[in-house]
Amino acid sequence: MARQESKTQGINRRQFLATTARLSCAVALAGGGIAAVASSQQLGPQAIRPPGALAEQDFLSACVRCGLCVEACPYDTLKLARWFEEAPTGTPWFEARKVPCEMCDDIPCIKACPSGALEQELTDIDQAKMGIAVLIDEKNCLNFKGLRCDVCYRVCPLIDNAITLERSRNERSGHHAMFIPVVNPDTCTGCGKCEHACVLDEAAIKVLPPHIAMGKTADHDTYIDTENTTLDMLNKGFEL
Amino acid sequence: MSTAKVEKARFADDAIRELGWWKAHRFLLLRRASQLGLLALFAIGPLWGLWLLKGNLSSSLLLDTIPMADPLVTLQLLTSGHVPEASLLIGAAIIGLFYALMGGRVFCSWVCPVNMVTDLAAYLRRRFALPRTPELPRQLRYFMLALVLLLPVLTGVAAWEWLNPVPVLYRAVLFGAGAGLGLLVAIFLADLLIVERMWCSHLCPSGALFALLGKLSPVKMTAVNAKDCNNCMDCFVVCPERQVLKPALKGQSPIITDSDCTQCGRCIDVCAKRVFQYKNRFTFQDNPLQKSPRIAKKAENEQ
Ligand code: SF4
Ligand code: SF4
Ligand code: SF4
Ligand code: SF4
Ligand code: SF4
Numbered sequence: 001m002a003r004q005e006s007k008t009q010g011i012n013r014r015q016f017l018a019t020t021a022r023l024s025c026a027v028a029l030a031g032g033g034i035a036a037v038a039s040s041q042q043l044g045p046q047a048i049r050p051p052g053a054l055a056e057q058d059f060l061s062a063c064v065r066c067g068l069c070v071e072a073c074p075y076d077t078l079k080l081a082r083w084f085e086e087a088p089t090g091t092p093w094f095e096a097r098k099v100p101c102e103m104c105d106d107i108p109c110i111k112a113c114p115s116g117a118l119e120q121e122l123t124d125i126d127q128a129k130m131g132i133a134v135l136i137d138e139k140n141c142l143n144f145k146g147l148r149c150d151v152c153y154r155v156c157p158l159i160d161n162a163i164t165l166e167r168s169r170n171e172r173s174g175h176h177a178m179f180i181p182v183v184n185p186d187t188c189t190g191c192g193k194c195e196h197a198c199v200l201d202e203a204a205i206k207v208l209p210p211h212i213a214m215g216k217t218a219d220h221d222t223y224i225d226t227e228n229t230t231l232d233m234l235n236k237g238f239e240l
Numbered sequence: 241m242s243t244a245k246v247e248k249a250r251f252a253d254d255a256i257r258e259l260g261w262w263k264a265h266r267f268l269l270l271r272r273a274s275q276l277g278l279l280a281l282f283a284i285g286p287l288w289g290l291w292l293l294k295g296n297l298s299s300s301l302l303l304d305t306i307p308m309a310d311p312l313v314t315l316q317l318l319t320s321g322h323v324p325e326a327s328l329l330i331g332a333a334i335i336g337l338f339y340a341l342m343g344g345r346v347f348c349s350w351v352c353p354v355n356m357v358t359d360l361a362a363y364l365r366r367r368f369a370l371p372r373t374p375e376l377p378r379q380l381r382y383f384m385l386a387l388v389l390l391l392p393v394l395t396g397v398a399a400w401e402w403l404n405p406v407p408v409l410y411r412a413v414l415f416g417a418g419a420g421l422g423l424l425v426a427i428f429l430a431d432l433l434i435v436e437r438m439w440c441s442h443l444c445p446s447g448a449l450f451a452l453l454g455k456l457s458p459v460k461m462t463a464v465n466a467k468d469c470n471n472c473m474d475c476f477v478v479c480p481e482r483q484v485l486k487p488a489l490k491g492q493s494p495i496i497t498d499s500d501c502t503q504c505g506r507c508i509d510v511c512a513k514r515v516f517q518y519k520n521r522f523t524f525q526d527n528p529l530q531k532s533p534r535i536a537k538k539a540e541n542e543q
Contacts, residue, residue: 023377027386028387031387034403035399038391038395038400038402061320061398062317062322064298064317065401066300067295068294068301071295089408089420090401090402090407112301114324114325114327114328115317115322115328116323116324
């Protein structure tokens with residue numbers, strides 16, 4: 001190889017360059033493959049990241065997949081993804097339906113994270129945004145059937161804040177009330193206790209990652225902030 | 241590897257007769273104890289709640305105070321543009337410094353669990369005298385290293401960590417991520433059937449990085465008694481990086497300076513003539529020249 005005697009140096013330099021070129025091509029090909037597979041690995045629609053997790057792309061460049069958050073979690077909520085599970089290999093996630101996050105006050109998972117993939121700035125677990133609960137199936141939800149199940153409402157750590165029961169008229173019987181669980185996306189932490197507790201075989205309320213749960217208005221839409229827009233129009237002397 | 245030309249019954253018989261079986265496997269056994277012991281230290285945490293070491297080889301915490309981190313994954317975070325917490329950087333510096341002092345690829349032979357898999361493949365190759373296959377260029381691993389550090393720049397994610405078998409094996413044991421074990425079977429089969437020592441000696445970017453880290457390390461394998469060498473070639477048979485032996489056995493200095501040497505000590509084990517020793521390269525000056533031209537000839541033929 002490159003370390004041989006001088007009499008064959010000419011040949012060796014040529015060989016060396018040829019080998020280098022070949023290696024570069026081979027490695028570039030391999031790299032393309034690895035990059036393609038690695039970036040095709042996406043978070044499943046119900047795979048929830050630990051509290052404080054950066055946005056998914058940033059999270060994937062930050063997490064060293066050490067499992068320190070997993071080991072710090074006292075409720076065995078978190079686990080490291082295996083190959084071809086809902087999350088890219090080795091990254092921490094949880095399934096709310098199996099084991100939800102108990103919203104520890106001291107957030108040990110964040111404290112344990114050495115890489116900054118979980119943001120140290122998050123110190124109040126009530127501010128976490130692991131996901132957002134969505135009452136996804138109004139057909140089978142027992143409260144929609146006029147019963148008083150309320151289980152999701154009652155297990156919520158932020159009861160009457162992240163989730164409320166809104167009373168409305170039961171059109172089916174005509175003279176009963178329905179108590180409809182309504183999630184407030186601004187305060188729901190995505191802990192998943194509601195999904196975990198739902199008594200149906202398949203939960204009617206599900207925690208989804210914010211990017212799936214939430215819509216997004218277009219930037220040019222003025223009705224984002226109706227109050228100011230109206231004020232603006234009036235100040236400019238909007239003619240009626 | 242063809243041992244046919246050597247007129248003797250079995251590989252390392254001389255050493256076993258001369259030193260006894262235990263001594264002829266001393267460093268092999270110590271290394272296995274070290275590799276499995278470290279894995280056990282990590283595993284007793286999740287198993288029995290004895291948290292001496294938390295995490296895994298990618299990043300860990302010793303006794304809840306001292307951070308340690310894998311330099312390769314840390315470099316990947318940095319090239320992806322993410323600035324990690326200070327504890328990760330300190331951890332990577334601690335590990336980097338440790339291997340710079342102890343001899344970089346000492347990680348490979350004394351810590352890395354994949355080494356057990358590839359050593360097994362090499363043992364079976366030897367045992368069943370499988371024919372030598374065409375070699376891959378050994379510098380391939382440095383291209384792999386460059387690739388691994390370049391991918392985060394291009395994709396924004398630490399892409400190699402999807403595949404890296406070193407943490408995959410640890411995660412499989414510590415976090416029950418069993419599917420990754422398929423990767424180790426693939427490495428085993430590649431080593432056994434495609435190219436001898438394919439993974440560790442040709443491809444692994446972790447090994448490449450540790451080799452670079454160990455360039456200046458004071459701890460080196462040394463052919464102190466090269467003059468006693470009887471040309472049995474057992475060290476060449478057993479060494480995972482046999483190209484490093486030739487310069488030391490024939491060259492100006494008996495010190496194996498090539499940082500590809502994994503400091504595994506198997507060459508000490510299998511040598512009946514006690515040619516090799518671990519030495520501090522800066523205090524070891526007493527045998528400046530012990531040419532052994534016969535070795536040179538033989539080594540040249542074997543390469
Ligand atoms: S907040 Fe507590 S329960 Fe929730 S993931 Fe973190 S450690 Fe686990
Ligand atoms: S502790 Fe941080 S870096 Fe480690 S696996 Fe959890 S999120 Fe990733
Ligand atoms: S996920 Fe459910 S239980 Fe948790 S905060 Fe949101 S509404 Fe409450
Ligand atoms: S070359 Fe790589 S896989 Fe092999 S022992 Fe070294 S670090 Fe482990
Ligand atoms: S020279 Fe000796 S210590 Fe170095 S890799 Fe080869 S057998 Fe192991």
